[in-house]
Amino acid sequence: MLLPLTGQHAALGLSMRQAALLAESADMVQAYDTVGTAEGAAAAAVQALRRNPGAILGPLTGPEVPAVVGRVNGRVPIISFTNDAVQRSSGNWVFGITPSQVTSAILRYARGRGVRAVAVVDDGTPWSAASAVEAGRMESELGMRVSVVQATSEALAFAADATPDAVLLPGSGEPMLAVARRLRGSGIQLLGTVQAIDNRPDALEALDGAWIASPDPEKFGDFATEYEARNGGSAGTITALAYDAASICHALRQRDALSGEGLLASQGFRCVTGAVRFRTDGSVARDFAILLASHDGFEKVAASSGA
Secondary structure (H helix, E strand, C coil), X not given: CEECCCCCCHHHHHHHHHHHHHHCCHHHCCCEECCCCHHHHHHHHHHHXXXXXXXXXXXXXXXXXXXXXXXXXXXXXXXXXXXXXXXXXXXXXXXCCCHHHHHXXXXXXXXHCCCCEEEEEECCCHHHHHHHHHHHHHHHHHCCEEEEEECCCHHHCCCHHHCCCEEEECCCCHHHHHHHHHCCCCCCEEEXXXXXXXXXXXXXXXHCCCEEEXXXXXXXXXXXXXXXXXXXXXXXXXXXXXXXXHHHHXXXXXXXXXXXXXXXXXXXXXXXXXXXXXXXCCCEEECEEEEEEECCEEEEEEEECCC
């Protein structure tokens, strides 16, 4: 595993290592410190290769990935934790939950429920921008009209002949919640991605009735409980990715198939963050739950397969 064990993201890196040890025996997992930089990741990859690993899990961030891919040079499969889909390549799988995955999942669900026109709210973050790009790409495929508006735009006061059936809030935080509040009582369906999961009472009130694509909260809850019992503290989605990746390696090792070919030959793996299948181009297909937000929390109402 190539993780930031020191530096800005050390707490996350250490939690990811602990999560991996829930899925695979300690003598099969060796973690190397990337310090969270491209230079550190390259040095960690060189150290790791000296051990002739069956696979490399990590690094964590997009800027670290090219440095690792260059050092590994196809010798072993890489399952990186970044959510930057641009970093995918043959032999390097982007395992993080990407904006395009959850956007695809929620738009397919919405289209199946009769939504024909969607406005995507861009809050200026890379996540929202990527979500808007994916929505535009799917426009013709789904037969859905897609527009993009800024979080602060007066265009949210839609003209009568241009009112969308739904508004997608791909991001999180106060800018998105403010938009949700402005749309209360408008009759426009709110859509969201995993970023929108927020259990604070005021957030639940703002998101009441929204459809959100996310990993299944029940499966995640089981993992989080196990993690807390073993390590103390709480586990987040990125920590769960480390558990899932180690679980996949464990399953392949048990079948003597820990290789890139083994990843591709499998029919898929059941994971905390959703069942996954590995593709030849370095992308990962992932299943999601569709949640309904209410004052009481988030309830699973459907599943979306293969985003």
